[in-house]
Amino acid sequence: MNQKQLAVKALEMRAFCYTPYSKFNVGAALLTKDGKVYTGCNIENAAFTPSNCAERTAFFKAISEGDKEFVAIAVAGGPAGEEPSEYCPPCGVCRQVMREFCGPDFEIILAKTPDDYKVYTLKELLPEGFGPDFLE
Ligand code: THU
DSSP: OOHHHHHHHHHHHGGGOBOTTTOEEEEEEEEETTSOEEEEEOBOOTTSTTOBOHHHHHHHHHHHTTOOOEEEEEEEEEETTSOOSSOOOOOHHHHHHHHHHOOTTOEEEEEEETTEEEEEEHHHHSTTOOOGGGGO
16 A cells, blocks of 8 residues: 555545534545555534544544554545645644554655645654653
């Protein structure tokens, strides 16, 4: 599974979002160390705070299935019914969830199309993050 294939999966996941409030659809595809992919979409709620981002949906699916080692995540987001016109960066809460389970070189692929994506590392998007190592 290469970066482009992961980007395609994130883009495809935008079809499954539940976003009646923001109408902003985000898809994610999380690659494990052994090549498995967990997908996610954002799922909103009338009470707002129970809403879950696409990235955390993917992470929580993976963790709940016993996978805890990850190499990359692709994220694609933008207004529902349109192709993304911007790169959609993960929110702070999702970056913190990544910090819990991933190392500094974990790749975050922000995709507009299968051929137009930018790649960051977790240490670039969350410098000086607080993580489990501080509690050892
Ligand atoms: N959202 C995500 O799912 N991931 C991101 O990286 C940014 C924001 C969702 C949360 C909410 O459902 C909608 O996008 C608008 O903020």
